[in-house]
Amino acid sequence: MKRENLEIAVGIFVLIGILALGYLSFRLGKVEMFSSDSYYVYAEFDKVGGIKKGSIVEIAGVPVGSVEKVTINERYHAVVEIRIYGSIRLPEDSIASVRTKGLIGEKYIQITPGGSDQYIAQGGKIRETESSIDIEEVLAKYVFGKI
Numbered sequence: 001m002k003r004e005n006l007e008i009a010v011g012i013f014v015l016i017g018i019l020a021l022g023y024l025s026f027r028l029g030k031v032e033m034f035s036s037d038s039y040y041v042y043a044e045f046d047k048v049g050g051i052k053k054g055s056i057v058e059i060a061g062v063p064v065g066s067v068e069k070v071t072i073n074e075r076y077h078a079v080v081e082i083r084i085y086g087s088i089r090l091p092e093d094s095i096a097s098v099r100t101k102g103l104i105g106e107k108y109i110q111i112t113p114g115g116s117d118q119y120i121a122q123g124g125k126i127r128e129t130e131s132s133i134d135i136e137e138v139l140a141k142y143v144f145g146k147i
Contacts, residue, residue, distance in 0.1 A: 037085070037086030037087070038065070038083050038084060038085055038086050039083075039084055039086060039121075039122040039123075040068065040081055040082065040083055040084070040122060040123060041081075041082050041084060041090065041120050041122075041123070041124050041125065041126055042079055042080065042081055042082070042123070042124070042125045042126070043079075043080045043082060043096040043109070043125065043126040043129050044073070044077050044078070044079050044080075044125070044129060045077060045078045045080065045096075045098060045129050045131045045132070046077060046078075046131040047078065047098075047131040047132045047134070048070060048078040048080060048098055048107075048131070048132055049098060049107060049131075049132030049133075049134060050098075050100075050106070050107035050132065051067055051070055051078075051080060051098055051107050051108075051109065051132075052067065052070060053067055053068060053069060053070065054066055054067060055067040055106070055107060055108050055109065056106075056108040056109075057082055057083075057084070057108065057109045057110075057111060058108060058109070058110050058111070059088070059110075059111050059112075059113060064084060064085055064088045064111070065082055065083050065084040065085055065088070066082070066083055067080055067081070067082055067083075067109065068081045068082065068083045069081040080096075080109070082096075082109065082126075089119045089120075090111065090113060090119060090120045090126070091113050091114040091115065091116040091117075091118070091119060091120070092114065092116040092118040092119060092120055092127075093114030093115065093116040093127075093128065094111050094112060094113050094114050094120065094126055094128070095111070095112040095114070095126070095128040095129070095130065096109055096110070096111050096126045096128070096129045096130070097109065097110045097111075097112065097129070097130035098110075098130065098131055098132040100132075107132065111126070
């Protein structure tokens with residue numbers, strides 16, 4: 001009888017450990033099992049230079065969403081689908097910019113909110129965008145005297 005109780009206790013302990021490991025795997029992998037309160041907006045850029053699914057979207061250095069998908073349209077511009085947390089409302093005249101963390105860090109999208117009283121709705125578009133700056137292109141122009 002004592003041995004059965006010990007085996008049941010060990011089994012429960014192992015099961016709790018597996019569940020905790022699974023939960024941490026999902027949280028650290030930023031996978032959401034249950035839908036959260038969020039909405040999607042789109043932004044069109046000439047160049048996104050390193051933005052990919054999962055890239056962070058920030059306002060004033062604070063994460064407010066993530067990139068869900070990057071595609072190309074018929075005009076050969078990059079269209080970025082952005083998931084914004086539901087608690088954040090973006091003014092209609094917001095500006096989306098592709099930025100780099102540090103000198104050679106990861107790329108992210110920085111949103112600068114405008115002053116409009118109107119807000120971008122679900123599926124709406126951020127009209128003003130600033131594309132990624134290609135350092136190699138700038139250096140090449142400088143070296144060959146085009147600047």
